[in-house]
C-alpha cells in the first residue's frame with residue numbers, strides 16, 4: 034500500500050511538531066511548512082495527497098493559500114484547522130470547496146476519519162491531471178487533457194479542422210501538433226497567415242502563377258497549395274481571406290486541383306487543410322464576409338483552444354518550460370503567484386514574452402516577485418474607477434473634509450457646502466458618515 038503524503042501548514046512551530054509526530058505514528062508521510070508561500074513551493078516539487086492548513090496565519094492566511102491551491106492543483110483536497118473555530122468560518126470554508134474543517138485542539142481520531150474519507154474520494158494518481166506534452170504542446174489542465182485526447186483522435190482522420198481561440202492561445206502549435214500526429218507527418222507542413230499577406234499577393238502565394246501572368250511575374254512560381262501536396266496546409270487568420278479568393282479555395286478543396294494564375298493547366302493536389310482564426314468565423318458568415326459553403330468545408334471538425342485565463346493550472350508548467358532555455362533559473366513562490374493572478378490578455382505568447390523579459394533581467398538564479406511585476410504591463414484600465422464610483426468617492430471625501438473643517442458641526446458644514454441642513458443630513462446618511 035502506498036503511503037499518503039500530507040502537507041501540514043501552520044505558523045505555530047510547537048503545534049506543527051506535535052501534529053507531525055502524531056500523524057507519522059498513524060503511518061502518514063508528513064511535510065511541514067510554517068508559511069503559506071513555503072507550502073506552495075513544496076507543492077511544486079512534491080506529490081502531496083492532502084493539505085492540512087491553519088486558517089489564521091500571518092502574511093497569507095489559510096483561505097488565501099486554499100485559493101492558490103485551487104488555481105494550481107484543482108483536485109488537491111485541503112482541510113482547514115483553526116483555534117478560533119466559528120460556525121460562519123466553517124460554512125464559508127466548506128462553501129468554497131474546503132474538504133473539511135477542524136477546530137483546535139484537534140481531535141486526532143476525528144482527523145483520521147476525515148483523512149480516510151478525503152483520501153478515498155481522491156482520484157487515483159493515474160487519473161489525476163499530470164503534466165503532458167503532445168508534439169510541442171505542453172499542458173497540465175483538465176481542459177487541455179480533454180482537448181489533447183480529441184486532437185489525438187482527429188489527427189489520424191483526414192478531415193479538415195478549424196482551430197479557434199484567442200490570439201496567442203497556441204493555434205499554430207496545435208496545427209503543427211495535429212500534422213505531426215497525422216498519417217501525413219512525413220509530408221510537408223506549409224503555413225500562411227492570410228491576414229499578413231496583401232490581398233493582391235495572396236492569390237499568387239496560394240495558387241502560384243505562370244511566367245508573364247502579371248507585371249513582375251518573371252518566372253513560374255509554385256503556390257503554397259501545391260507545395261503542401263501530400264501534407265498539411267495551415268491557413269492562419271482565414272477570416273481575413275478576401276471573398277473572391279474564398280471561391281477559388283473552395284474549388285480547390287472540392288475538385289482537388291489547382292490552377293496557377295495565368296494558365297490553363299491544372300495540377301492534382303492532395304492536401305489536408307487546417308485553418309485558424311481568432312475571430313468568430315460563424316459571425317463572419319452571418320455578416321456576409323465569409324462563404325458558408327467554404328465554412329462547412331473547412332470546419333468539418335472544430336477545435337477551440339481555451340484562453341490562458343481559463344486554464345491557470347497550465348501557467349506554472351508553461352512558465353517553467355519557457356524558462357528552461359535560460360539556464361538554471363526559477364521563479365520564487367511569490368513571483369509564481371503573481372503570474373497566476375494575472376489575466377494574460379495576450380495568452381501564452383504574452384507569458385512567453387514575460388518569462389523571457391524576467392530571465393534577461395535576472396542575473397541570479399531566482400526570479401523575484403518585483404521582477405515579474407516590472408515585466409507585466411500596468412493595467413491602467415483596471416485601475417480606473419467608473420464615473421459613478423469616482424463621483425461617490427469624491428462626495429465622500431468632500432463631506433469628510435467639510436465636517437473636519439467645521440469640527441463636526443453639521444449646521445456649519447451645511448452652510449459651507451451651500452446645502453440646506455436636511456439635504457446635508459441626507460448626504461451624510463447616504464455615505465454612512467456619523468458626524469462626531
Ligand SMILES: Nc1ncnc2c1ncn2[C@@H]1O[C@H](COP(=O)(O)OP(=O)(O)OP(=O)(O)O)[C@@H](O)[C@H]1O
Pocket residue numbers: 169170171172198199200201202203204205206207269311351381382385
Ligand atoms: N501549449 C503550449 N505549449 C508550449 N508552447 C505554447 C503552447 N501554446 C502556445 N505556445 C507558444 O506560445 C506562442 C504563441 O503560440 P501560437 O503562435 O501557436 O498562437 P496563436 O494562437 O496561433 O496566435 P495568433 O492568433 O496570434 O496567431 C508560441 O511561442 C508558441 O510556441
